Amino acid sequence: MENSTTQQEKILVVIPAFNEEERIGAVIGAAKKYLPQAEILVINDGSTDRTKEVSLKAGAKVIAHAFNLGYGVAIQTGYKYAVRNNYQYVLQLDGDGQHDSAFLPQLLSKLKETDNDIIIGSRFLSGKKYSGSFVRLIGIIVFRKLVSTLIHQRVTDPTSGYQGLKKQVIEFYCHDFFPNDYPDADVIFILHKVGFKIQEIPVIMYERKGGRSIHSGLSPLYYIFKMMLSLFVNILRKIPDYKI
DSSP, X not given: OOOHHHHHTOEEEEEEESSOXXXXXXXXXXXXXXXXXXXXXXXXXXXXXXXXXXXXHTTOEEEXXXXXXXXXXXXXXXXXXXXXXXXXXXXXXXXXXXXXXXXXXXXXXXXXXXXXXXXXXXXXSSSOOOOOOHHHHHHXXXXXXXXXXXXXXXXXXXXXXXXXXXXXXXHHTTSTTSOSSOOSHHHHHHHXXXXXXXXXXXXXXXXXXXXXXXXXXXXXXXXXXXXXXXXXHHHHSOOOOOOO
8 A cells, every 4th residue: 555655746747649659759758758757648639640559659558539539638538547546746748749848847846846736837938939820829928918917927828738737736627617629728717716826937848840730720710719708708607616
């Protein structure tokens, strides 16, 4: 039987992936290099390529969706796995190689050393210029200002999927309110409304090379519309009581 100290140190890296066979092996390898004490879980979200096989060969555990269910559903699958298996901390990063895994130890140390419940990696605090599509950058700027105003705290990168979460946030994310597509600015607002503490740290993110991004095509326009609507609804509705 594990003692309480061992249980508290259970760490899981969750990597959602859809058709990332060319990149997922390197992402897993980097996560294992920089956070060797963590277990790696890939959520294979209905991929039609060899994402599952490459992930297993690289040493990760894999949960496979039969169909592509969306980014939000994929990472929530990881949260539910973490709750069922009593992980104390979850670190999440994308499977396309955009997130520099060298910052995983910093995310984890901030979770352990501070009373903050969620640590968000911001590409805009590192001093390194980030290149993205014009529409996506406009969306980031709009929601940066909107979320910062709503929660009375500066948030520079509300769309970042590079995050570290404590157990209470992981459990909270398993509820039905969690979006199945883009859990970004609206979720930050909900976390603040419930009373969770949020902090950003600087990280480096790279522009995606190859493959298809969930923010390609007209997706950024849908994202902006959906996020505006979701924020408006969450401002008006009463968030269910949740004991922190």
